[in-house]
Amino acid sequence: MIKKILSTLIVAFLVTSCGSMTTGVSIGNSDIKSSEIQKSVDEILTARKTVDTSQMQLVEGPELLRNQAQFVIVKRILDEIALDNNLSVTSADVASRRADAISRLGGEGGLPTALVSANLAASNLDSYLRVLIISDLLISNLAASGLSEEEATTQVTKLVTDKAIKLGVKVNTKYGKWNPNTATIEAADTTGGAVTPAP
DSSP: OHHHHHHHHOOOOOOOOOOTTSEEEEETTEEEEHHHHHHHHHHHHHHHTTSOOTTOOOOOHHHHHHHHHHHHHHHHHHHHHHHHTTOOOOHHHHHHHHHHHHHHTTSGGGHHHHHHHTTOOGGGHHHHHHHHHHHHHHHHHHHHTTOOHHHHHHHHHHHHHHHHHHHOEEEOTTTOEEETTTTEEEOOOTTTTOOOOOO
16 A cells, blocks of 8 residues: 555655765754765665565665655655644554564565565664554545545545645755655756757
8 A cells, every 4th residue: 555655755866966964855844864864775785785686676876865865754744644643653563564564574584685675774664664554544544434545545645745845845956856746856957957858
């Protein structure tokens, strides 16, 4: 379920030079440093060296960095939406979802490969599971009100977009340009408009 939402919200962005201690993204009054986003990227790249990635569809370079920055934004926004809707996600809930995921993978041994395939840093697994749980709860509650699963998923996406607008999101230009209409970071035009699509 959440993959539909994340695939809608997560897009690629291009990278230009920027100090590692500068702000990567700002969400409301919270700032996330570029170095924090880079840390997840480095963790993913290191993990890739430990598993067979030959059959995986992996995002690379600027797209991977963009992917991680977008995840930080989505995570924060869904936390805010959970608060708005009085949704409580406990550490026990996350542990239960983790145990279920590991069981589906056939044990702990399958986790590293699954994380690499999902372009997810191991340190972000619990946060990702929290995002899954919040999204599932929102969709479930909306479905209980009479919406179809598709309508509920669309409504959750709208909740994310509306909350992003309300909080205010700013993205370092090294990642691209923030589009408030879709709550996504779009790839920057590094040519300054010099290259235009063919008619």
